[in-house]
Amino acid sequence: MLTALLLLSNLAFADDLVFKIELKNRTMVPSEIIVAPNTAFTIEVVNTDNTAEEFESKSLKIEKIIPPKRTSKFNVKPLAAGEYDLFGEFHMDTCQGKIIVK
Numbered sequence: 001m002l003t004a005l006l007l008l009s010n011l012a013f014a015d016d017l018v019f020k021i022e023l024k025n026r027t028m029v030p031s032e033i034i035v036a037p038n039t040a041f042t043i044e045v046v047n048t049d050n051t052a053e054e055f056e057s058k059s060l061k062i063e064k065i066i067p068p069k070r071t072s073k074f075n076v077k078p079l080a081a082g083e084y085d086l087f088g089e090f091h092m093d094t095c096q097g098k099i100i101v102k
Ligand SMILES: [Cu+2]
Pocket: 054, 056, 063, 089
């Protein structure tokens, strides 16, 4: 019974957990997201630059071109503890970030 209640509360929490990342001046703001293990969440990526960016993560298998002034949302399944890469492939030298699960 306790387990069931915990699962329900986790699900409700996951629906509400949205992290916003701004693609700004060819960087990610913020460049780090910290999230608890085993928690589903959403990343909302807003490209405020005047150039397109390809928002990508090898470890999360995300790859999507976001045109200038557009927003994309990515639902991320619960993750194990660790670090997960994020980068903008069109501006690899400056557009780097990560998700830290701990
Ligand atoms: Cu790519």
